[in-house]
Structures are given as C-alpha cells and as structure tokens.
Amino acid sequence: MGKRTRTRVAAEQRQYSVEAEWTAADLALLRDLKKAESLLPDDAPRALLSVRLSVLTDETTSPARQELDLRILARERGYRVAGVASDLNVSATKVPPWKRKELGDWLNNRVPEFDVLLFWKLDRFVRRLSDLSTMIDWCLKYGKNLVSKNDSIDLTTTAGKIMVTIIGGIAEIEAANTSTRVASLWDYTKTQGEWLVGKPAYGxxxxxxxxxxxxxxxxxxxxxxxxxxxxxxxxxxxxxxxxxxxxxxxxxxxxxxxxxxxxxxxxxxxxxxxxxxxxxxxxxxxxxxxxxxxxxxxxxxxxxxxxxxxxxxxxxxxxxxxxNQPARSPLGATRFLGVLICDDCDAHMTVQRNRVKERDYAYLRCGKCKAGGHGAPNPHEIYSKFVEDVLKVLGDEPVMTREYRQGAEARKDQQRLEQSISYYMTGLEPGGRFTKTRFTKDQAEKTLDDLIKQLEAMDPESTQDRWVAVHDGKSFRERWEEGGMEAMADDLLRVGVKCKIKRTKVKGVRAPHIHMKLMIPKDVRDRLILKEDDFAEAF
The missing domain is CATH 3.90.1750.20 (Putative Large Serine Recombinase; Chain B, Domain 2)
Structure with missing residues (x-):
C-alpha cells in the first residue's frame, strides 16, 4: 500500500503567534484618542486596558479593535490610560489573569499605577468562575474596579458584583462544555485502531x-x-x-x-x-x-x-x-542550584554521584567544562563554607515585607484641610465674616495656623497608592535558621546572589583547591524585600 508522508515543517509546528495589525484609520483614531486624553485633569482615574486573544480568526475581535474600543470607553468615563496589557495567543481557560505575561506583571508588581481594569468582554478576561472570584477579592483588597466594554460590570455597586458573578458562571459553563467535548473525543480515539488526532510518539x-x-x-x-x-x-x-x-x-x-x-x-x-x-x-x-x-x-x-x-x-x-545509580534525594541532589556557578564556564554547579563497590561518591561539577571540570569532592563542605559567608554578609539584614498602602484616605484629609484653609482665608479677608470682632479674628487666625501646620505635616507620599516595606521583627539569620538551606537557597536565587566556584588542580593531590567568590547585587536590600503572593491560594 502506497503512502505519502505529510510531516509538517518546523515552522508549522511552532506555537501560533498573533501580531496586531493597525490600519491607517486605526492609527488616526488612536492619535485622536490620545490627544483627547491629554486634556484630562491630573487627578483623573487611571485605567489599565487588558487585551487578550486565543486565536485570531475572521470571527474574533482583533487586538487593535479591542484596544481602540477600550480607549473610547476610557474617554467616555474620563479615565486616563495608564497602560495596555496585551496577551495574545493565551487561553483564558488555561491561564488565569495573574499568570499571563503582561497582565500578570501589572497585577503582581505595578498595582499603584492604575485604578480601574478595563476589558472588552468578560470571556476575554476570564473563563473560570473561580478565577473571577479571585480577581473580585483582589480588586476589593486593593481598591480597584473592573469594567467591561460589552457587559454590565461595575464592582462599585452590589448589582454589578452580582452581574459579574452570573456572567462568569455562564463563561465557565461554556468552557466546561468545550472541555467535555474534547475529553470525549480523546476517550473515543483511545479505543480506535485508526489514528484520528494527537501527536505521534517519537519514532x-x-x-x-x-x-x-x-x-x-x-x-x-x-x-x-x-x-x-x-x-x-x-x-x-x-x-x-x-x-x-x-x-x-x-x-x-x-x-x-x-x-x-x-x-x-x-x-x-x-x-x-x-x-x-x-x-x-x-x-x-x-x-x-x-x-x-x-x-x-x-x-x-x-x-x-x-x-x-x-x-x-x-x-x-x-x-x-x-x-547502579544511587537513590535520588527527595529534596534534589544539588543544594543552591542556580546560585553556585563555575568560574571558568559560568555553568551551574551540580552534584554528580557515582557508586563503586557499594560506596557512593559525590562530586560538584559544572555543565560546560570538559568532563565537568575538576570534580570537587565533599559538596557539603562547600555548602557549609558558602552558608557561613552568606550569613556574615546578609544574616543581620532585617526581613522586610512589601505591603500595599492606599492613598484615598490621605487624599480626603488633604482635600478637607485645603478646603478648610480656603474657608478661613476667605473669612479673614477685609470685610470677611471673621473680621467683625477682635475675638473672632484671633480665633480664626489661630485655627488657620493649626490647619496649615497639619497640611505641612502630611507626607506627600501618603496621598499616593504605593508599596511600603515593613519590618516583621526577624533577621534573615533567624529566617534561615527556621527554614534551613532550602529557605536560604530560595531567597538567594530570588535576589540574584551568585557564588563562583574556582577549582585549581594541585600537583600530587587528587582533590582540587577550591576558591569561592561571593557576588552580591548592589541593590540587594531592595531585592530581599519579601513580596506576598496574592494569588497563591488560588491554586
């Protein structure tokens, strides 16, 4: 039986990529919208536009159209566009908002920069009711609002919260139906001798x-x-x-x-x-x-x-x-993986184990040097020396946790003080209500001085939405003593601390001489600040 192969080329097997195409008319409209936005007052609410698309077809709304519609909505509501989070070729069913490349960065790191999150339609934003519930809780915690172009969604009202839950439930049902149909197809395929769908096994x-x-x-x-x-x-x-x-x-x-x-x-x-x-x-x-x-x-x-x-x-x-291979440790063979690197090739140092006559031997080697370079025996001695050096430099640093502070209350106080000062200044003008008697004038001037002092004592940053670092009462030495090497390794990898291992051959000695160079980033104190994961419980 003759067969003709139809193996796809590598380019066709790559993940589909969507590029937003803007027409001349789209660009002209974009310029007009930005021009109108420049006329907004400085204290106008800031909007983040969320654009998402799974696959671009003739039936779907293009990323350019979504963005323009959202900019028009922002203009109608008096919002200033703070940024556009464009996540294309991303499934809302598989990837929640906080895990998307661009939108996730805004939600996890750039919270103070926007007040409201705009999206074209709820199914463009989420397709799981649990994801929607998580986002509602997040918005209430940080004082943000969700607004949809084509759905009646507004978290500032009770009716809006109920509506967003109902619409989210419908979107999840649609996604579940699609998932059920796909699962049913796969279950049927498994029982057939013919090849219907799926990726063939290697070979x-x-x-x-x-x-x-x-x-x-x-x-x-x-x-x-x-x-x-x-x-x-x-x-x-x-x-x-x-x-x-x-x-x-x-x-x-x-x-x-x-x-x-x-x-x-x-x-x-x-x-x-x-x-x-x-x-x-x-x-x-x-x-x-x-x-x-x-x-x-x-x-x-x-x-x-x-x-x-x-x-x-x-x-x-x-x-x-x-x-013949030694049993793997449940915590992994190598401690501080990604932190310990080779001085010669900059590759990660890993532990390689050999068993000879029922005895295990462990060596610290790299990935690019020939044969892994000179094997450094006794990795635990290197770990101990590394831990000692890290504790000397960073052990006494205080553990700081990032917390979000909203400036809404401070802005209200500032506005109240400014209005009160304006009221008393007007009353103290010639012919004003406080100038009729000496007593009322003295009392008004005293009150005005107190209000001005209160306004001057206010921290300007307190009126802004911002991140602040708060000390939790512990040092990193105490934190690492409680969590062990695993906690220290996680923190050092997160911060970007590296340690270069240089191995030099010593004549007549099998084990090489080990020299360790600890590399600490200049902004290590800022990097050490712990950032709470608001979405950790969502999984």
Missing part, C-alpha cells in the same frame, strides 16, 4: 494511505536512532542515556535540546511496539502505559519498531543500568 509520523485516511508510519531517522540506542544499551559495557543523547545530537538525528530524561522516556515508551498508549504519572515520573481494547488486548495502531522480545530486552538493560 512515528502521520501519513495518508491510498484511501486518504491518516495512518502512522515509522520515521526512518528516528527508528535508526532508537535501534542504535538499544544496541548501545545491550553492549558488554552499556552506554549511559546521557552518552546516547550526546551522540544522537552530534550525529544530527536529534535536536540540541535533547535531555537524558527525554531520552529514557522515549526508550521506555511501549508505543515503540506499535501500540496505542496514554500518559501514566506515578510519583512525579512521566511514563506511558498501553491502552487495552474491548477484548482486553493492546490496540495496535502502527507497525512496531521493536517487537515484544526486543522491547523487553531493552527495558531489562535500562533497569540494570538504573539499579
């Missing part, structure tokens, strides 16, 4: 048979790579998965991003016997298992790359190789 590609149906066929290059790996695993001195990946990348049979874990997952996939499989997650390990049909037998969807005996012998070889 196979789709093709059209003579009848025009989609079938799976063996990819020659991938099959060649898999067979070489099996032969390498069955040698008297078997090759490691890491060695296999390097050889295949160097030979051009696999891409440069091939990792050891991906290599092992490919070799352990029972789909190589031509069977239909599904993902099986067990303890965080990704594997595939065979799908059984109605007759309790595996469903064959393609010709096998390995027969059952060949596949079993490959698995036995991989098992023997795996048993």
């Amino acid at each position: 196979y590609e789709t093709a059209d048979d003579e009848a025009g149906r989609v079938v799976l066929v063996i990819n020659k290059d991938a099959s060649r790579a898999l067979r070489w790996c099996r032969d390498a695993a069955l040698r008297e001195k078997p090759a490691s998965a890491r060695r296999m990946a390097k050889v295949l990348v160097r030979a051009g049979l696999c891409g440069p991003g091939l990792t050891t874990s991906t290599m092992i997952r490919r070799l352990r996939n029972p789909a190589l016997m031509g069977y239909r499989v599904e993902e099986d997650k067990n303890g965080g390990v990704r594997r595939s298992k065979i799908v059984l049909g109605g007759n309790a037998k595996p469903i064959r969807v393609a010709d096998p790359i390995f027969n059952e005996d060949e596949f079993k012998s490959l698995q036995d070889a991989l098992d023997r190789r795996g048993k």
Whole structure:
C-alpha cells in the first residue's frame, strides 16, 4: 500500500503567534484618542486596558479593535490610560489573569499605577468562575474596579458584583462544555485502531494511505536512532542515556535540546511496539502505559519498531543500568542550584554521584567544562563554607515585607484641610465674616495656623497608592535558621546572589583547591524585600 508522508515543517509546528495589525484609520483614531486624553485633569482615574486573544480568526475581535474600543470607553468615563496589557495567543481557560505575561506583571508588581481594569468582554478576561472570584477579592483588597466594554460590570455597586458573578458562571459553563467535548473525543480515539488526532510518539509520523485516511508510519531517522540506542544499551559495557543523547545530537538525528530524561522516556515508551498508549504519572515520573481494547488486548495502531522480545530486552538493560545509580534525594541532589556557578564556564554547579563497590561518591561539577571540570569532592563542605559567608554578609539584614498602602484616605484629609484653609482665608479677608470682632479674628487666625501646620505635616507620599516595606521583627539569620538551606537557597536565587566556584588542580593531590567568590547585587536590600503572593491560594 502506497503512502505519502505529510510531516509538517518546523515552522508549522511552532506555537501560533498573533501580531496586531493597525490600519491607517486605526492609527488616526488612536492619535485622536490620545490627544483627547491629554486634556484630562491630573487627578483623573487611571485605567489599565487588558487585551487578550486565543486565536485570531475572521470571527474574533482583533487586538487593535479591542484596544481602540477600550480607549473610547476610557474617554467616555474620563479615565486616563495608564497602560495596555496585551496577551495574545493565551487561553483564558488555561491561564488565569495573574499568570499571563503582561497582565500578570501589572497585577503582581505595578498595582499603584492604575485604578480601574478595563476589558472588552468578560470571556476575554476570564473563563473560570473561580478565577473571577479571585480577581473580585483582589480588586476589593486593593481598591480597584473592573469594567467591561460589552457587559454590565461595575464592582462599585452590589448589582454589578452580582452581574459579574452570573456572567462568569455562564463563561465557565461554556468552557466546561468545550472541555467535555474534547475529553470525549480523546476517550473515543483511545479505543480506535485508526489514528484520528494527537501527536505521534517519537519514532512515528502521520501519513495518508491510498484511501486518504491518516495512518502512522515509522520515521526512518528516528527508528535508526532508537535501534542504535538499544544496541548501545545491550553492549558488554552499556552506554549511559546521557552518552546516547550526546551522540544522537552530534550525529544530527536529534535536536540540541535533547535531555537524558527525554531520552529514557522515549526508550521506555511501549508505543515503540506499535501500540496505542496514554500518559501514566506515578510519583512525579512521566511514563506511558498501553491502552487495552474491548477484548482486553493492546490496540495496535502502527507497525512496531521493536517487537515484544526486543522491547523487553531493552527495558531489562535500562533497569540494570538504573539499579547502579544511587537513590535520588527527595529534596534534589544539588543544594543552591542556580546560585553556585563555575568560574571558568559560568555553568551551574551540580552534584554528580557515582557508586563503586557499594560506596557512593559525590562530586560538584559544572555543565560546560570538559568532563565537568575538576570534580570537587565533599559538596557539603562547600555548602557549609558558602552558608557561613552568606550569613556574615546578609544574616543581620532585617526581613522586610512589601505591603500595599492606599492613598484615598490621605487624599480626603488633604482635600478637607485645603478646603478648610480656603474657608478661613476667605473669612479673614477685609470685610470677611471673621473680621467683625477682635475675638473672632484671633480665633480664626489661630485655627488657620493649626490647619496649615497639619497640611505641612502630611507626607506627600501618603496621598499616593504605593508599596511600603515593613519590618516583621526577624533577621534573615533567624529566617534561615527556621527554614534551613532550602529557605536560604530560595531567597538567594530570588535576589540574584551568585557564588563562583574556582577549582585549581594541585600537583600530587587528587582533590582540587577550591576558591569561592561571593557576588552580591548592589541593590540587594531592595531585592530581599519579601513580596506576598496574592494569588497563591488560588491554586
């Protein structure tokens, strides 16, 4: 039976990317809207425009149209546009607002810069009722408002809050129906011997048979790579998965991003016997298992790359190789990963373990130097010295937490004081109400002086929405003593602290000389400030 392959080119396999296209008329309207915006008073409410799109089609509203409609709405309501958060090719069902690249940055880091969040339609903003509830709570906490161009949404009224909940529920039902249809299709596909939808397992590609149906066929290059790996695993001195990946990348049979874990997952996939499989997650390990049909037998969807005996012998070889490896620590093999780096190649230092005659040996190596550079034994000694150096420099720094302060109350006080001062100044003018008697004039002048002092004592920053750093009473030494190395590693990685490890060969000595250089950013105090994750409980 003749087949013609229809493997897609790399460009077609990339994630779809949308670029907003502005016409001359759109740009002219944009200039007019910005010109009108420049006439607004300085204290006009600031609006953040949220533009989102999953896939651009003839039926969808383009990003340019969404932005223009929202700018028109902002002009009608007297809002000044503080910025545009444009997240294109993003699913509202899969990605909540605070996880989107641009909108998430505004919600997590730029809260003081806007007062109201505008979006074109609620389903352009969220599609899950739980996400909507989280955003409503967030807006109430920070004093923000949600406004939709095409829905009756306004969090400043009770009716608006009820309406936004109802509309959000409808949007979630629509998303759930779509999810149900997709899940039903996948469940049906798993029971069929024909290939209907989905990405083929490594080693196979789709093709059209003579009848025009989609079938799976063996990819020659991938099959060649898999067979070489099996032969390498069955040698008297078997090759490691890491060695296999390097050889295949160097030979051009696999891409440069091939990792050891991906290599092992490919070799352990029972789909190589031509069977239909599904993902099986067990303890965080990704594997595939065979799908059984109605007759309790595996469903064959393609010709096998390995027969059952060949596949079993490959698995036995991989098992023997795996048993020689030390058990993984639940906290990871390397402490301070991403903080400790090689002085020669700037690659991350990682712990590599070997077992010789039932004894484990650990070495700290890098990723780019030849053979990992000079192996530094006793990683825990390096950790201890590193912790000691960090505590000397940063241990006494106070733990500061970022808190949000709203300036609405301070602005009201400022306005009240200014109005009162204006009232008394007018009354003290010649012929004013406070100039009729000496007593009323003296009392008014005294009151005016007190009001002016109160106004001068006000901190101008207190009238602005802002972040402030508040000390929680602890030092970082105390914080790290409670949380251990894991807490210190998280903080140092977040702050950007690095430590360069230089290994120098010493003549006649197997272990190299270790020199450590601690690198602290100049703005480390600002970076150390802890930022509360307002959306952590949403997961």
